[in-house]
Amino acid sequence: MAPAPNRGILRRGIGAGEDSLNDPLQRDVEAVGRIEAVPTILDLVCRTTGLGFAAVARVTADRWIACATLDHIGFGLKPGGELPVNTTICREIHQSREPVVIDHVAEDPLYRHHPTPAHYGFQSYISMPIILRDGSFFGTLCGISPSPARVNTREITGTVRLFADLIAAHLNADEALRSMREELSEQKALSELREQFIAVLGHDLRNPVASIGSGVQLLQRMAHDEAQRNILVLMQSSVVRMSGLIGNLMDFARTRLGDGLDLKLTDEAPLAPVLEHAVSELRAIHPGRAIELALDLAEPVALDQARIAQMLSNLLGNALAHGAKDLPVRVGASARDGIFSLWVANGGAPIPPEAQAGLFHPFFRGQERQAHEGLGLGLYIVSEIARMHGGRMEVSSDTRETRFTFLMPIRRPAARG
Template identity: 75%
Template sequence: MSGPLQRDVEAVGRIEAVPTILDVICRTTGMGFAAIARVTEDRWVACATLDHIGFGLRSGGELRVDTTICRDIHRSREPIVIDHVAEDAAYCGHPTPAMYGFQSYISVPIILRDGSFFGTLCAIDPRPARVNNTETIGMFRLFAALITTHLNAEAELGRAREELLQQRALSELREQFIAVLGHDLRNPVASVASGVRLLQRSVQDEAGRNILALMQSSIVRMGGLIDNLMDFARARLGGGLELEVSAERPLGPVLEHAVEELRAVHPGRAIEASIDIPGPVAVDQPRIAQLLSNLLGNALAHGTPGVPVRVGATARDGLFSLWVANGGAPIPQEARAGLFQPFFRGEGRPIAQGQGLGLGLYIVAEIARMHGGRMELASDETETRFTFLMPLPPAPRR
């Protein structure tokens, strides 16, 4: 036996209550053989048995379904109960009791939640038994319902596992694709960047320089997109972003350089910066610069063009704070919960030119989390402000 029937037999075998159920049936009714059977139109397979009469049938054993009364139950979906075959008008001449040598018989259907017929819970004995009563039939129905509950749970768990494996496989494939894509894009972008730098040395006319400036801006933006793609793949593949924390160099100039890069890419936009970090801050400086660049890019994409984007950074009173604010319409309340999720743009928010893939804020949140900090959002009619807050270690005593 193999395939679905084998899996059904194994599923019943995993139900811990089955041996107790069969034992209680035999003790309560006085019958010597009890079983749970998987019954189809053409198969009768024992899933579990308790045999005190030497009937000789074990788990996995089969009977010809056309020689069993269970085939009638499969068709009618109603219990069949016989106290004494020899005195039963309907079954005294039936070939099945004579073939298998029993005088008492009870069998109730096991129906799954989806309405399909699984099999029967049954018992037989060569002696008559008083089983055709409300108490005994009720007990069998209760045990059949308990078995059904376990089988339904087993089936649902199996489907959940299969769906999880499929989703995991699709997720890994998608993330591997993104990682390969990001890696393969770096080489052509680097080649274009080298060509632009070479041309900048020889082009003298104003129109040519403007074109090269636009190309340089596109290269910077493309580099940011590739970085976000690679970081997304690293974060979702399980390893997480890598940090190299150091406080050897001052952080202020690193943040000011990140602001200058965005000013160069967006020469028509005003960016006001107030960076006040007198002492060392233990962070991964390139990652914090990336966090700031992503926040600035988001503010420039969604902020009102005529309103300056403002940047502030401080490190005092045991807290490092870095924030970016822009004017414009407030972020809808229903969109805020998903802002830091990958590929999220927000319901009803227009896709601005150069906005990117929707990974910027996700990478921001990951960088904040890896530093042991958090992101906060405040958005109203006046401004929208994203703030990165990170506790600072206490200063050493002197």
């Protein structure tokens, strides 16, 4: 029998009534709702643990509020719903700041007589504290199931802890960005905004994502069956996507708020392995898609190889997202007759002419592309990399193919004195 909250003690919730408009915790619930990764995190928590209900909760000394939920067991609690904190284990976690993990309540020496499991009807439970950058306790990432489940393992608790850290990082960034808007309204210096913006994104987002990536790699070595490996492939693709989004945001900040992208031009190392590696990364993330690569690099090219790899990844990711799934994506690069070119082509529906003019604008997402994920910064960063190299981007699109091409005159690096 699926557990359900005691209707006699379930409160209306923070989202109900005019009084909620003045509730100081409403902003925290809305902040979690703005995190695009939260639904994926809750889904992965349920898939990884086998639990049927997962939630992000805002917890204080006297309140427990659901900010986001995923309910496969009919628990009945929705975002904004509130439980009396004294009926939850999270009250104890708020005091201790330590996670609580229970495989089987009936056999657990600490919790088999605890009133909370009996009150809500669960047998397995995991709850990880969410600690913000300033050391304050925000709440918990938690999950329950009416049946026993093996959740008290190093792999599972480590993964859930990394997800809690990622949520905290997003909340830190949200709060920092809110503060930045207030500073802008007070006409603070643009240089201060740039430094804070990049620091928040670099420290509070990149580090947790890198930790999750390391955790996924560890779990991949321990996976025992196909189901586990499929979940880990999904997690790895999410990590790569989040890393790309963070990189694009940081580059956007540099181009619009700073001095532009830094380039390190060189022709001392071969370019082909760099391009091949960029393609292989996308092949690993999209194992069902055909990606063809053709290279003709007859001349050495002085460019920033890391930035060109980023350009190729953005273009290739765009082609995989918007191109026909049953047609190959083709990639080519050549360096001949004083011109370096890099192009990516895909089949599928053409881009309307009226939309092509805005493709390289920041945050641009054409009407026909609204259903696809992304911030709309990938092609903008591509155009900035092209501009900083003294080259240009061209796009052509018809019923046969859509092709993005980077063209640049080949120059030798300036001699250093």
